[in-house]
Amino acid sequence: MALRVSNLASGYGRLQVLFGVSFEAPSGSVVSILGPNGAGKTTTLLTVMGVVKPWDGVVELEGVDVTWLPPHRKVELGISLVPEGRRLFPEMTVEENLLMGAYTKRARDKIHDSLELVYTLFPRLKERRKQKAGTMSGGEQQMLAVARALMARPKVLLIDEPSAGLAPKVVADLFQTISQLKKEMSVLLVEQNVAAALEISDYSYVLENGRIILKGPASELVENEHVKKAYLGV
Amino acid sequence: MDITPYFLTGIIIGSIYGLTTLGLSLIFGVLRVANVAHGAFIMIGAYIAYTAFVALAIPPFASSLLAFAIGIAAGYLVYAGVIKRLGKAELNILVALFALGALLAEVARLIWGPDFVGYRWTIGSVEVAGLQIELTKLIGAILALMITIALELVLRWTYFGRAVRAVVQDPVGAMVVGVNVDRVFAFSSALGIGITTLGGVFLTLFIPVGINPYMGGPYTLMGFVIAVMGGLGSVAGTYVAGLLFGVFESVGFYLFSLAGFAEPSQMALFLAFVMLLLILLLRPTGLFRI
Numbered sequence: 157m158a159l160r161v162s163n164l165a166s167g168y169g170r171l172q173v174l175f176g177v178s179f180e181a182p183s184g185s186v187v188s189i190l191g192p193n194g195a196g197k198t199t200t201l202l203t204v205m206g207v208v209k210p211w212d213g214v215v216e217l218e219g220v221d222v223t224w225l226p227p228h229r230k231v232e233l234g235i236s237l238v239p240e241g242r243r244l245f246p247e248m249t250v251e252e253n254l255l256m257g258a259y260t261k262r263a264r265d266k267i268h269d270s271l272e273l274v275y276t277l278f279p280r281l282k283e284r285r286k287q288k289a290g291t292m293s294g295g296e297q298q299m300l301a302v303a304r305a306l307m308a309r310p311k312v313l314l315i316d317e318p319s320a321g322l323a324p325k326v327v328a329d330l331f332q333t334i335s336q337l338k339k340e341m342s343v344l345l346v347e348q349n350v351a352a353a354l355e356i357s358d359y360s361y362v363l364e365n366g367r368i369i370l371k372g373p374a375s376e377l378v379e380n381e382h383v384k385k386a387y388l389g390v
Numbered sequence: 391m392d393i394t395p396y397f398l399t400g401i402i403i404g405s406i407y408g409l410t411t412l413g414l415s416l417i418f419g420v421l422r423v424a425n426v427a428h429g430a431f432i433m434i435g436a437y438i439a440y441t442a443f444v445a446l447a448i449p450p451f452a453s454s455l456l457a458f459a460i461g462i463a464a465g466y467l468v469y470a471g472v473i474k475r476l477g478k479a480e481l482n483i484l485v486a487l488f489a490l491g492a493l494l495a496e497v498a499r500l501i502w503g504p505d506f507v508g509y510r511w512t513i514g515s516v517e518v519a520g521l522q523i524e525l526t527k528l529i530g531a532i533l534a535l536m537i538t539i540a541l542e543l544v545l546r547w548t549y550f551g552r553a554v555r556a557v558v559q560d561p562v563g564a565m566v567v568g569v570n571v572d573r574v575f576a577f578s579s580a581l582g583i584g585i586t587t588l589g590g591v592f593l594t595l596f597i598p599v600g601i602n603p604y605m606g607g608p609y610t611l612m613g614f615v616i617a618v619m620g621g622l623g624s625v626a627g628t629y630v631a632g633l634l635f636g637v638f639e640s641v642g643f644y645l646f647s648l649a650g651f652a653e654p655s656q657m658a659l660f661l662a663f664v665m666l667l668l669i670l671l672l673r674p675t676g677l678f679r680i
Contacts (some may be wrong), residue, residue, distance in 0.1 A: 228568045239563070243560050243562050245556050247559055248556070256553070305566075307567075308568060323651075
């Protein structure tokens with residue numbers, strides 16, 4: 157199992173957000189965590205990444221316990237995050253952002269291969285490589301955020317709300333690309349856009365109030381009454 | 391009315407102002423901490439230059455290396471002992487640094503006494519546009535420019551330098567691409583205060599009788615003006631703002647004394663603050679961005 161999370165609890169200050177969240181993300185698949193605003197989706201990813209300190213629980217990467225490692229060690233070991241709000245370096249060019257993505261030692265050795273790879277995946281970024289990241293459109297910035305995370309050569313790619321603020325056509329293209337990525341790694345997607353996410357997911361979890369309340373293959377969840385009523389509006 | 395000599399004098403002292411402010415700007419840009427003890431480290435550097443010259447006959451360009459090393463050690467301790475320990479309590483950090491600045495001044499008074507001291511080191515002068523410029527000052531100004539360029543190159547072209555800029559632009563973004571943000575913080579604090587102490591040594595070339603335990607205060611204030619003008623965190627911007635400040639101070643002094651003001655140097659300072667306000671109004675991010 158590429159990523160296994162068991163009974164994860166965390167929060168901010170004295171405010172607990174996650175109450176024992178467990179899920180798995182095998183390589184070669186897209187797994188999504190769906191849920192409403194404030195359910196703890198972003199907190200889940202930040203805690204897996206170590207940006208938010210876990211209170212309890214276990215995070216395993218390929219069977220190795222990495223729960224307490226700081227983010228930079230996790231990146232080195234193969235977990236990458238495309239964070240909420242993209243978190244690009246606005247005053248750096250597209251290419252400088254990508255080079256920053258390959259900051260870890262492991263990624264630095266493959267930097268030329270990786271650049272070629274992400275430019276093939278996102279030809280638009282190659283056209284814009286000398287442009288400052290902060291001056292690009294939302295869709296291009298989201299592409300860059302995904303590409304930057306890929307530069308680290310992750311085994312597990314965590315993507316937080318990639319559809320936020322993007323036009324439907326742009327979302328469709330981006331999701332198409334994301335669904336291709338699973339050939340090389342395990343993709344864990346967090347989304348409010350439930351319909352789009354279920355379409356490319358192999359397996360999904362529904363997170364509400366910091367707890368997983370539902371899980372199953374995406375094809376089954378589409379038919380689930382709660383999911384239909386609460387998220388798909390049918 | 392020829393302002394050329396005043397302009398040149400302003401450029402030369404401005405180069406030193408730029409150098410002494412790089413550390414303040416770097417620390418604010420990276421750690422988001424306003425180092426209110428800034429002037430105290432300039433003072434430490436000045437006393438190192440003074441002691442090395444008077445007691446050991448070591449010229450300032452040599453003792454600046456010692457001051458740099460001491461500043462780096464001090465900067466690391468400030469990070470590990472104060473900033474990291476107090477973590478997110480920003481106001482506590484500010485108060486602690488203020489206390490540290492006062493403490494350093496008192497320690498300096500115990501060691502060197504309360505009087506103004508200084509030294510004069512002459513190795514000749516050159517004539518530029520009708521103005522006699524002391525070689526020590528000219529060399530100091532050129533070295534300050536070279537140190538600034540070196541810092542800019544490190545930040546722009548090395549992996550670690552790029553990581554420092556990444557932390558300035560988005561700390562969370564830096565964290566998730568694998569930058570050890572804690573190490574960048576420690577490095578920036580050490581390097582920033584190292585450059586500040588080194589700048590204090592250079593400054594003594596311009597203030598032959600101006601070294602005093604309490605000299606830091608005005609330099610802290612001036613540092614913030616220059617750093618904000620240049621764009622906090624920007625090396626090139628800080629240096630250029632330092633030059634501007636030097637020119638305003640020098641040319642302003644001349645023009646205000648011509649116009650018959652009683653306190654021309656105070657008026658020149660006033661002009662510098664007017665310029666700061668204008669820059670903040672027209673370009674709130676400062677002249678440059680990192």
